[in-house]
Amino acid sequence: MSVWNDDAEPFFLGDHDLQSITINRGSDGSVFGEQEHTLEVTTTFLQKVRTDEPIACAITDYGAQQIVNRIGGTVASIKNRFFGRIGRQVITDHGGIGDAAKGSTTVYASKWQSQLRNSERVGNQIDGEQVMYLFQHFMRPEGSNLPHLPDPLFTAPSSHYGHLSNDLDLGAAKITYAEFATKYLEAPGYYVQNTRAGHDRVFTIERMWSHAHDDLRTHRPLSRSQVLAPAQWDQPTEDRPRNHSVLYTNALGNVRRKTIGPDPADVRVPVTEHDVSHIKYVNEYQPTQMNIAMYSQERTNSGYRIPEVEVDLLRLITSDRRVDRDQAQQLLALEMGNAVFLSNDWNHNLVGMHFALGIKEKITPDAWNITLSLMPAIAVVGHWSPEIPPHIWDSARYAWDTETRPWNH
Structure with a gap:
């Protein structure tokens, strides 16, 4: 296994340097929206590691080839384990200045996209523009001083992600990345997969x-x-079943409401409200997507x-x-x-x-x-x-x- 950076402050950590590696991808309960992706590396004392630099973790070429010889597949399919940004490091000193064996350095990293929530960059919610245009806008490295942001990949046709629908003036139309992620990724039920190589892939539920x-x-x-x-x-959970009421905009630009659940006609059943009327679809994909999303949420709570x-x-x-x-x-x-x-x-x-x-x-x-x-x-x-x-x-x-x-x- 190896951990390295070949950017402005290059370093390389091999098997003789590394004490432990922990990689966390996603979480145990987040079905929709963007996902966390973090790396924790404990290595020998005082390595040449700097915050805000890129970091990669991968199986060595030799190790990956040996594994493939044993299990099959390709080196390319298994080699990459993590790519992201160094956030911080903690140095444990056991009293041995200059003796690498008497201390350790733990490096913490996360995907580059996580820093977009700290960025002051904003986007404009332009009526009629594709929703994923806004995502591409935020992911351009030159606009956020985050040089290693990847180009997002959309796994479904653009019409399945919808278009922006609003009558906001220019000031109110501005949106931060954190607001965008909640409003246009999580609320409509899209899943953003951050790959082991650091790329983002946006999935609809049907995809x-x-x-x-x-x-x-x-x-x-x-x-x-x-x-x-x-x-x-x-x-x-022990929660009772709930109905889900979805406010959405149809292809004609009309706001409609649809209620789904165990018994939509029973007013005694608790109702959870969902407003995604800020997205318009050119076909009937949105009601289908939201039906699945809400039913999925109900089954998450009871299955x-x-x-x-x-x-x-x-x-x-x-x-x-x-x-x-x-x-x-x-x-x-x-x-x-x-x-x-x-x-x-x-x-x-x-x-x-x-x-x-x-x-x-x-x-x-x-x-x-x-x-x-x-x-x-x-x-x-x-x-x-x-x-x-x-x-x-x-x-x-x-x-x-x-x-x-x-x-x-």
Whole structure:
């Protein structure tokens, strides 16, 4: 593993310098909007590290090639682990000036986009302009003195993200990035995936669903035997079901209200209000998107979920079983918000498609573990999980002679 910066103040930390690496991607409960992405590196005493500089963490070329030789895949798909900005560092001195063995330096970093919330840059909410135009405006490095901001990638057609709809005067139309993120990313239900290489990808709910279906065709499900014990799963709240009332603007520019939930006609059911009338869609995509978003929120509050699943990556990489090494390949390539499939050897409440809304990677000289915070498909994309075909006999729930696929599938 290596950590480095090849910018104005270059440094390189290799295996002999690094004591531990912790990478956090996303969280255990954030379904919509932008996501956190942080790095914590503890290294030997007084390294040449400066705040506000870029920092990258990756598997070394040699190490990545050795892993690929073992588990398959490509070096490019697994090598990058983190790219961001150095925020601060803490130096622990045990009384050995000039002796690197008698102290340590812990460096804290986050994605470059996090600094946009501290920027004074504003955007203009121009009526009729595409919503994602504003996102691109904020992500231009020259306007915010953040030189490593990436160009965002939009995974769905631009019309699916909508257009700005308002009659604000020039002064009231100005908006900060923090306000934009809440109003135009979180409120309408878009998911912003920050990749291991530091890029942003903006997903609509339907695009997350179709992307997960693409993965289902090729990915092996995660079996119970591949996860460290114990695994805890729960229903996170005791709240009563709620209706959701959505205020939106249709393609003709007319503001409409739609109520969805367990019983929209029952006035005794509590109602949560959602106002996204500041976005206009040229088709009927917005009501569809909001229906899914609100139903997802309701299921998040009442359905079963498995908040943490911990996997020993070294055990999978070194396993004699092909299925374990395939799983290691998938986990090393996993991005926040991607689908993870639980096989039939889990409890029936958990079997199926989940989304890794949080990923924690912990690396030390003798261990490499990854912890996933999972949310079921119904709570993220508003659809029940499709059937997950078994890939090993441990997870099959039928007699062996009824299997029609070839052996060693």
